[in-house]
Amino acid sequence: MFKKIQYNSPVVLTFALLSLGVLLLGELTGGYTTRLLFCVYSSPLTDPLTYIRVFTHVLGHADYQHYLSNMLLLLVIGPQLEERYGSKPLLSAIAVTALISGLGQMIFCRGIGLLGASGVVFMMISMASLGGMKKGKIPLTLIFVAVFYIGGEIVSGLSSGDDISQMAHIVGGICGAAAGLGLRRKKRKT
Secondary structure: OOHHHOOOOHHHHHHHHHHHHHHHHHOOOOOHHHHOOOOOOOOOOOOHHHHHHHHHHHHHOOOOHHHHHHHHHHHHHHHHHHHHHHHHHHHHHHHHHHHHHHHHHHHHOOOEEOOOOOOHHHHHHHHHHHOOOOOOOOHHHHHHHHHHHHHHHHHHHOOOOOOOHHHHHHHHHHHHHHHHHHHHHHHHHO
């Protein structure tokens, strides 16, 4: 039976499993490891963990519901992207999204921590919406994603006082569009 199970999307599945491990470790330590290693916030540049957290915050989640809401979308969208573009380009897009959203959080949202994969999920949504793009044409799905998701996040960020980082979602959407366009051009050249 187990011989028929395929680890079909190594980057996406490993990301989901690492995030689950981080969540469980956080539960075991009362959130200490999550705050220490998997949440980005303004911290001194002399702290070596600052440079780690700017990438690893996408693996941390506040609780199981937060984890589940991110992973369901990641596991639905991610495998198709990994199959279309490859594991290394997808991993690079995740790392760039983590870096930009982490730096943005440190610079513009001082005093507030950021954790979770929602920026990565928004990046994947934007990348996926470019999937049906024909040369010289803009897919309507991309316009809908921009208006509904990114536009909605801008409005929500301006009008809401919740703990959700709309900045990470916007950064993720922009990174996904840039990665999708860049990978499409690269694929056409080969």
